[in-house]
Amino acid sequence: MELRINRSGLVVPTRTDPRGVTGPSPRQARGASWTRVGRGLYRPAGVADTVAQRIVDAVAAMPEGSAATGWAALHWLGARWSDGMAADSSPRPVPVAVGDRHARRRRPGVVVSEDWLLPGDVMLVDGLPVTIPVRSVTYEARVADGETSALVAIEMAMYDDLVSLAELRAYTARLVSRPGKRRLEAALDAAEENVWSPMETVMRRAWQEHRNRQLRCNQPVFDLAGNHLVTPDLLDVEAGVAGEYDGSVHDSGRRRSRDLAREELMRRLGIEVVIMVAGRGEQPRLHHRISGAYERAGRTTGPRLWTIEQPRWWVDTSTVSRRRDLDPILREHWLGHRRTGRIGRETA
Structure with missing residues (x-):
C-alpha cells in the first residue's frame, strides 16, 4: 500500500x-x-x-x-x-x-x-x-x-x-x-489502572495465586502528619505487607542504596516487605517469602504509624481519568517519576 x-x-x-x-x-x-x-x-x-x-x-x-x-x-x-x-x-x-x-x-x-x-x-x-x-x-x-x-x-x-x-x-x-x-x-x-511495570503485574499474579489477598498497586503511604513516606509496588493494607520488585536496574549503587532505605523505612513503620527478583525458580522462593512476611506481620503489635489517607496537598493519579485530567505542569510534577524514578515528595 x-x-x-x-x-x-x-x-x-x-x-x-x-x-x-x-x-x-x-x-x-x-x-x-x-x-x-x-x-x-x-x-x-x-x-x-x-x-x-x-x-x-x-x-x-x-x-x-x-x-x-x-x-x-x-x-x-x-x-x-x-x-x-x-x-x-x-x-x-x-x-x-x-x-x-x-x-x-x-x-x-x-x-x-x-x-x-x-x-x-x-x-x-x-x-x-x-x-x-x-x-x-x-x-x-x-x-x-x-x-x-x-x-x-x-x-x-x-x-x-x-x-x-x-x-x-x-x-x-x-x-x-x-x-x-x-x-x-x-x-x-x-486489571488495575495504576501499575507501573510489567513485573509488578507478574508479581501481583504470583502473590495472589499463593494468597488471594487484595493488593493495592503503587499505593502512597503517609505518616500520621500527612507527609508522604513511600510508595511500594504492592501493598496489602489490611495485613501491613508490601511487595517490591528488584530488577537489574536496581543493582546500581545509588538506586540500590535508595531501595534499601525504602525497605528500612517500611520496616520501621511496621510494614513487612517482600522482595521479588528476576530469575528461574523465583516463584516458589517468592511464595516462601510471602508466607514469612504474613507470619511476621501477624505478630506486629501497637498502633500503626502510617496511613493511606491522602492529605489535601496530594494529587491522586491512581486512575487513567485522573491522569488525563492533569494539565502539563501538574503532569510533569506528579508523573515525572516515570522517567526519573523519584516520586513527588518521597522522603525515602
Missing part, C-alpha cells in the same frame, strides 16, 4: 522501476545497496532497522486498508513498554490488521490479523494507518500466550493512559465470537 510517513529517520519502501527513477531497477534491487522488505518492495540497505522502520516495512507490504495493530500500533503511539521484543530478546513479528478479507501478502516478520475491523477502528498517525488503542490492546490481549501476558498488555497500555478499563470493557462488549475473548475478559476482570 502507498504510505506517506512524516517521521524523521524513516523510509517508505518503494517498488522497482525499470528506469531506476522512482525506485531501484530490477538489477539494482538484486545488489547489496537495497533491502527487500516485501514482494516487489525495497528500501536502501543503509536505513537503520529500528522497530518503527520494521512497522513501516510491514504495513507497506500489505493491501490497501491494512493497519498496524497490537503492540506495533501501541509502539507507534509512544507506548513505553511496547518495544517489539520477545522475552528472549528476539524481534516480535509485526501484527497487521487487514480486516475480514484473506491477505495474500504474507512474509516473515509479519503476523496478519484477519479479524474484521469495526467502523472507526483505524486512524492515521504521522502517515501510518494504525488501529485505535482499544482495538490494539484487546487484540494484543486476545492473542497473548496466557492470562498474565494478556494482563500485562492491558495494564501497560493503561500506564501510558492510552486506554482506560471502562473504554476496554465497552469495546470488548462489541466483539462477537472473537478468538481469545474469554482470555481478554478474564484479564479485564483482574
Whole structure:
C-alpha cells in the first residue's frame, strides 16, 4: 500500500522501476545497496532497522486498508513498554490488521490479523494507518500466550493512559465470537489502572495465586502528619505487607542504596516487605517469602504509624481519568517519576 510517513529517520519502501527513477531497477534491487522488505518492495540497505522502520516495512507490504495493530500500533503511539521484543530478546513479528478479507501478502516478520475491523477502528498517525488503542490492546490481549501476558498488555497500555478499563470493557462488549475473548475478559476482570511495570503485574499474579489477598498497586503511604513516606509496588493494607520488585536496574549503587532505605523505612513503620527478583525458580522462593512476611506481620503489635489517607496537598493519579485530567505542569510534577524514578515528595 502507498504510505506517506512524516517521521524523521524513516523510509517508505518503494517498488522497482525499470528506469531506476522512482525506485531501484530490477538489477539494482538484486545488489547489496537495497533491502527487500516485501514482494516487489525495497528500501536502501543503509536505513537503520529500528522497530518503527520494521512497522513501516510491514504495513507497506500489505493491501490497501491494512493497519498496524497490537503492540506495533501501541509502539507507534509512544507506548513505553511496547518495544517489539520477545522475552528472549528476539524481534516480535509485526501484527497487521487487514480486516475480514484473506491477505495474500504474507512474509516473515509479519503476523496478519484477519479479524474484521469495526467502523472507526483505524486512524492515521504521522502517515501510518494504525488501529485505535482499544482495538490494539484487546487484540494484543486476545492473542497473548496466557492470562498474565494478556494482563500485562492491558495494564501497560493503561500506564501510558492510552486506554482506560471502562473504554476496554465497552469495546470488548462489541466483539462477537472473537478468538481469545474469554482470555481478554478474564484479564479485564483482574486489571488495575495504576501499575507501573510489567513485573509488578507478574508479581501481583504470583502473590495472589499463593494468597488471594487484595493488593493495592503503587499505593502512597503517609505518616500520621500527612507527609508522604513511600510508595511500594504492592501493598496489602489490611495485613501491613508490601511487595517490591528488584530488577537489574536496581543493582546500581545509588538506586540500590535508595531501595534499601525504602525497605528500612517500611520496616520501621511496621510494614513487612517482600522482595521479588528476576530469575528461574523465583516463584516458589517468592511464595516462601510471602508466607514469612504474613507470619511476621501477624505478630506486629501497637498502633500503626502510617496511613493511606491522602492529605489535601496530594494529587491522586491512581486512575487513567485522573491522569488525563492533569494539565502539563501538574503532569510533569506528579508523573515525572516515570522517567526519573523519584516520586513527588518521597522522603525515602
